[in-house]
Amino acid sequence: MTASYPATRLRRTRTAAWSRALHRETVMTSADLIWPLFVIEGKGAEEPVASLPGVSRWSIDGIVARAKEAVELGIPAIALFPNTPDAKRSEDGAEAYNSDNLMCRTIRGVRDAVGGDLGILTDVALDPYTTHGQDGLLDARGYVVNDDTVAVLVDQAVVQAEAGADIVAPSDMMDGRVHAIRMALEMGGHHNVQIMAYSAKFASAFYGPFRDAVGSGDRLKGDKKSYQLDPANGDEAMREIAFDIAEGADSVMVKPGLAYLDVIARARARFDVPIFAYQVSGEYALIEAGVAAGVGEREPLLMEKLIAFKRAGCAGILTYHAPLAARVLNG
Ligand code: PBG
Numbered sequence: 001m002t003a004s005y006p007a008t009r010l011r012r013t014r015t016a017a018w019s020r021a022l023h024r025e026t027v028m029t030s031a032d033l034i035w036p037l038f039v040i041e042g043k044g045a046e047e048p049v050a051s052l053p054g055v056s057r058w059s060i061d062g063i064v065a066r067a068k069e070a071v072e073l074g075i076p077a078i079a080l081f082p083n084t085p086d087a088k089r090s091e092d093g094a095e096a097y098n099s100d101n102l103m104c105r106t107i108r109g110v111r112d113a114v115g116g117d118l119g120i121l122t123d124v125a126l127d128p129y130t131t132h133g134q135d136g137l138l139d140a141r142g143y144v145v146n147d148d149t150v151a152v153l154v155d156q157a158v159v160q161a162e163a164g165a166d167i168v169a170p171s172d173m174m175d176g177r178v179h180a181i182r183m184a185l186e187m188g189g190h191h192n193v194q195i196m197a198y199s200a201k202f203a204s205a206f207y208g209p210f211r212d213a214v215g216s217g218d219r220l221k222g223d224k225k226s227y228q229l230d231p232a233n234g235d236e237a238m239r240e241i242a243f244d245i246a247e248g249a250d251s252v253m254v255k256p257g258l259a260y261l262d263v264i265a266r267a268r269a270r271f272d273v274p275i276f277a278y279q280v281s282g283e284y285a286l287i288e289a290g291v292a293a294g295v296g297e298r299e300p301l302l303m304e305k306l307i308a309f310k311r312a313g314c315a316g317i318l319t320y321h322a323p324l325a326a327r328v329l330n331g
Pocket of ligand 1 (some may be wrong): 126171172
């Protein structure tokens, strides 16, 4: 109940900086951030991603350096994505479950360098490994088949866990994959490897620069609408989240972020599970394009978007701007 004007003047508490600080409802720290990184083969290699100005693909030594930077900045976890050499991509994406693939070697390299000081999150999906850029196996008509894909994703998650991943994050949107991966991890003794499920992952136009970064964009024919969510569907997103929780997800993700804040807020009100938002590549690129176009300064534009995720109810945010945001938050 609020008294009316002038007994209540909502501007009173906004008058001074100390008072605004005292009344601030949402707090964000560098511990709320996860930093996605792209890895390539080689030594001392850095390739800027043209569609993601300021973001590069790094060889394992470069990823290790970024991992150390994350620890120094108080960023608790990194998320790894490989750009698989062309020769190792195939119709069935078998490189995904090669225990010596680029991803697994990167996990081991980071683990050796930073020990247990940093969480390593790995993506479970076939798109960086297939010649067609889809996240799963195709039947003769080009449809992404569910159950056979799940079987392969299980193998992929297990090699990542064996290499030392702390959180496996299935981003494929197959039905039943969280349960299957959880059972395989339990049977393999990986009781404490977490699953962060990309539960509410929408068939979005905002993934373009990511697909460039992992090299799947040019290969992809058609779209991912037979498995990723229709952007019009919030109720269905709640069902996806409920299923993934029931199947054993430790945390869930909404992706992309800003266009789906209502989905985050609904999930927060409904489920007692940590929710993460992925501020995806296209969102990053739009901020950078806005800065280049003179819309405003990078830091305030970025921080306003990040606090929106926290306000909507997120436990944390995956963002390519993580190091900058951490620097801002650490003062
Ligand atoms: C692949 C995957 C995608 C992203 C994360 N994992 C792309 C896609 O589904 O096509 C997108 C991330 C981003 O755009 O930053 N399964």
